[in-house]
Amino acid sequence: xxTPEIEHIEAEAQKAAWLYDDINDAxxxxxGTVAAATFRAAFEAAKASMVVAAQALHRHQAxxx
Numbered sequence: 620x621x622t623p624e625i626e627h628i629e630a631e632a633q634k635a636a637w638l639y640d641d642i643n644d645a646x647x648x649x650x651g652t653v654a655a656a657t658f659r660a661a662f663e664a665a666k667a668s669m670v671v672a673a674q675a676l677h678r679h680q681a682x683x684x
Contacts, residue, residue: 636665
């Protein structure tokens with residue numbers, strides 16, 4: 620079970636993934652902390668999901684042409 624703090628950090632990271640390309644610009648937590656590691660994991664997962672979604676959209680659009 621996730622704590623409310625972890626859920627908050629993950630939500631911040633998911634939002635930041637839409638706004639920032641670089642984790643160093645996005646993360647508000649000090650390097651080396653648990654909060655920063657949590658943020659990084661959620662940020663990278665969100666970025667990966669965005670890439671998969673973009674690829675699927677591209678394949679769909681290419682197939683519709």
